[in-house]
Amino acid sequence: MRAMKVCGDEVGDLTEAFNQMLTQIQSQDSALQTAQHELQEQVIALQREIGERKRAEAAQARLTAILEATPDIVMSANPNGIPFYLNRAGHEILGVGQDRDISGMKTLYLHPEWAREIFAKGRLPEAIRHGSWAGETTILARNGKEIHVSQVLIAHKSPEGKVEYFSTVLRDMTEYREAEEALRLSQQKLLETSRLAGMAEVATGVLHNVGNVLNSVNVSAGLVVERLRRSKAPKLAKAAALLTAHNGDLGQYLTNDVNGQKLPGYLANLGEFFIVENAELLNEVDQLSRNIEHIKEVVAMQQSYAKVSGVFENLQAHRLVEDAIAMNIGAFERHGVEVERQFSAVPAIRVDRHKVLQILINLIRNAKYALDDVERMDKKIVISISAPNERYIQIVVSDNGIGISPENLTRIFAHGFTTREGGHGFGLHSGAIAARSMGGAITVASAGIGEGATFTLELPIASTASVT
Template identity: 40%
Template sequence: MNLPNGVVARTSTIPHADHASSSVLVEHAEYAQELVAVIDHPSMKIRYLNPAGRQLLGFAATADLSSLDWTDCLPTRTVPTLLYEIIPALQHGGMWRGESSLWLREAAVERPVEMWVIGSSPDAEGRSALLFSATDHTERRNLTESLAYEQQLIRSLLDSVPDNIYFKDVNSRFIRVSKNMATWMGLSGPADIEGKTDFDFFATEHAQRAFDDEQRIILTRKALINVEEKEVWPDGHVTWVSTSKMPLLAKDGSIMGTFGISRDITARKEAELKLAVTQKELLEASRLAGMAEIASGVLHNIGNALNSVNTSVSLLAEQVGKSRLGNLAKATQMIEQNQANLTEFLANDTRGKQLPGYLIQLSGVLSAEREAFQKEIELLRRNLEHIKEIVAMQQNYASVSHITEDARPEELIDEALRISEASLSRHGISVKKIFDPVPLVNVSRHKVLQILVNLIRNAKHAMDDTGRSDKDMTITLRLSPEGRVQFIVTDNGVGIPKENLAKIYTFGFTTRKNGHGFGLHSSANTAKELGGSLHTASDGPGKGATFTLELPASKSAAR
């Protein structure tokens, strides 16, 4: 460190040291905490160096310093300034004070000091004494350099970080801000914001909210972390930041104000808004798709029932066409024609003699026809009732919980078979039932019937597509190891390729030429709603398939 020119001030001079003055100087200097040295001029020999000075310069207490010049105790670069600038200014008395350095010869290092130099007037031979005093400033210099380093770090942070950093006093006035924050606020530099408040830049509502938050922090000493703030600017445009605010503490722990860091999240919030709009649109699209799916399911289930209705109607039409009821009309007409001599006609006429027996025989035939008609009409009634229940169930789907009941699994299967009876009979399907003892199931009856009718109908189609004459369907009831009731429908139809097993419950997936892909998808969803599941197994094409509907047993133990 150079020895800069100090201010030279007149002071009491130190005469060329005599014995008395030297004794007084030594007496005081021996106990001083700072370096005290008396240097002869112009020889620059060390006349006296106190114990504190010896310690500071690294000399032993008994070391002989008579051969040393004072310049040996100074960094080389500082010597010219001392010899040619400072000392000449002190030739007639005066004082110099400034920052300097000492040279520690043994350690070969510099030590920063604050130095005082007092000159005295020369004697007749031109000799004088210089009084040097120095205080070690190593710690202070280290602190100064450390502070400067930390200030540089803070300055680099405030100048480079892409976030908004700010410090405020207890009145919420800006003390210091980052460079990015000044740019964010449309200012040329951080100095333009210092001393101002949020009210100078934002709309009143946001500024007041920020002020209240900061005053609360000052009062409670509780920080706000990662709070999302909506910033409304005077021109009406809106930005969003994620901000954390904390109390700013003085060295003694008292509150100086607040400081915080804010990150611009406007792009994220705008994206979230767009995402929310998109999600709303997707929900609406999903709702419409769901309605379409429900409608498809309704149509499919109604279609199954209508197939049975159509079969029953066809059978009724066929039976009506073959009915012997027309013969009864002919017999009645014959009686009317011979009403005047009916007794003679029945006793003597060949046709009349045969008429009573024929009427008896016709009565039996018509009675059989009546029973067949009643059977088909009952099937029609059941299927129409099933259609009615399907429609009612879908109408109440969104708002009413379906009524459940404890039902016997075997009765559910028998009812599903009755609904499908005409179709199974017409297609030559033989049905075998294997019922193990199983508990009741607590279900919505018509939902289970929808599933079973779908499974029976699919099995019928799978067997029809083989073209084989032996079409065998087996329906099994049993209890799973987990205590759940299993309804198992097995057919000897076309089978299912392995790659399709995972797809058959997908909405719209079908392998049938005229299929829609609604039935199994709807059935799987309904099984799930009932707390159960629907599974499929097949050994491959041509090897049939097995569908297993599994439902939880009722909590009621009664059968």
């Protein structure tokens, strides 16, 4: 806007002055507007700054809340080691009242005397050099108690590399250490227990297997004693005495005397009897010594339980089965149990003789026990040998005894599972382990209670045919 100067008189001057004033006002107005604009921008910048500061404060409050809540000691100190921040846990663990001024403390004195030099000459310079140090150390807690801590020490530096302050986080490791110690102790105890358990297992194994065999040793020994008691040896002595008595007229006595005439025939009979008796006794003594040999081996094998003890040999399955039957024969006779053999010709197997015997004796004895409790006249154990393929043979022991309930079928191999008074529940468990150690297996089948049971032992066929 501008006034028009129409003449050069006073009015004209006035108009001029007015216009000048107007120009001034207009330029001031624009300056004012610029100033206002700048002001507005400053206000916005201020508002932004306030917002940022608030956010920063909130973030700091959050951080402080975390530092205050952590069970670790958190501390900051100036380069001279005078702390200016100590969190709540720090106050508590170090026994410094929450409202106590901490600027009188010195971080070095957090450590017991013996650890101060290590800290001052080792860890601190390292933190300064590398920016931080982490490791384990000891501090003096409330009442001078030394506690083991893990520590992180940070040297905060200016852009020029000058340390501005230190901060540290200390974690009490006492509980951790105690837990570690408890774990170590319990591991040691576990080891000891399993060692003892192992020994118990060895003892049970010896008792079980030796017990099984001792039974037949007793029977054999009883038989030998009985035979000797009934022996006709005294009669031989009597005949000898008769001959001696007729020493002078022996020919006369043998031909004319009624008794003398019978003597040669009697002696011949006696001789035959002695031959048979001798063979039977020999057989029994042989069985006895094999049983004793087996007992010796069982004890030795069980003593070296942990080791893979066995000597592997190529053996005929039927020989092992016959041995196992022989070791139980007395029991079958006593309990009226018939044993039926169904042996097919099979290749030699590669096994540890005593392990197989141990397994078979237990299977056969279990079958016999299963027959003890049934009221039937035709108590029978069938033992078959066959080779279903070229890799292994099967020895099947089945009985028509009490049978096994479906829920027990899987449990009978567990260590300690027994339904038998006086049983250990060891036989099948150790048998299954022994079978596995030879590359074989034991399986069971039963149609249920009262239906008998069938155990199948699979053993690997020897790769070469030679038999020991």
